[in-house]
Amino acid sequence: MKKVPFWPTVIVGLAIAVMIGLGIWQVQRMTWKEALLAEYAGAANRPAITWPAVPDPDALPLYRTSSVNCLEVTGWRSSSGRSARGQAGWVHIASCRTGAEGPGAQVVAGWSVRPDNPDWAGGMASGIIAPDSVHLIRLIAAPPVAGLDAVQPPSPEDIPNNHWAYAVQWFLFAGIAAVIYAMAVARRARTRPD
Incomplete structure (x- = not known):
């Protein structure tokens, strides 16, 4: 052998x-x-939470309802996205100052067919907490603000499990x-x- x-x-x-x-x-x-x-799927049925000033990357409150007082819009970014009716266009995300200190909040103000910044200076926005590739989380305003259309609502089904x-x-x-x-x-x- x-x-x-x-x-x-x-x-x-x-x-x-x-x-x-x-x-x-x-x-x-x-x-x-x-x-x-499964936790994310049940989040919509849970009570609204206070917007986390500093989100914990290990325990993001995704798909929970919350609200943000946008004291001032400090900047805008637009990215391609879909309306609630499934139309392709632009999702408008406001960088908001929420207090004297801290990272503030990202608020998806709504959807439109053009990438131009909407005419929204801030205010109260309520909606659903969704993932954000840059800032961990963002608030999807529902209803949308500034005369924009509603964006496609975030869903845990969009998260791959491969x-x-x-x-x-x-x-x-x-x-x-x-x-x-x-x-x-x-x-x-x-x-x-x-």
Whole structure:
């Protein structure tokens, strides 16, 4: 019987173990994400909360209702988005000063067909807390302000939960690596002289 190469076997074995570990980690992440999405799905039925002055990145109150007193609009940004009727256009996000200090708040004032800044200087805005890629959270005003149309409401269903696909991918990589290595060792054994 031919000898199996020691160091290559150790290296491939460790690589396979890491891939299996990553697959198991993705399954654990899937369970965590399912619980988080269930919490978000039930958020609409919970009482309104006070706008968090400094949001905790590990416990964002997404999809909860809240309100913000925008004392002053300090800037605008517009991004492509959809109206509540599904029309493509522009979502207008106001950077608001909410007090003397602190990060303030981002308020989605509404939707329009043009990217021009709306004529809104601030005031009370109520709505739903949604994710924001720049500031963690933003308030989707409902009803919209400044004569704008309503934006497509945020939904937890928009958050991907593809951890199962990643887990399967890692398990397949581990299986393929094991098969390829076994074939290479078998071929080496056939071609190597005694």
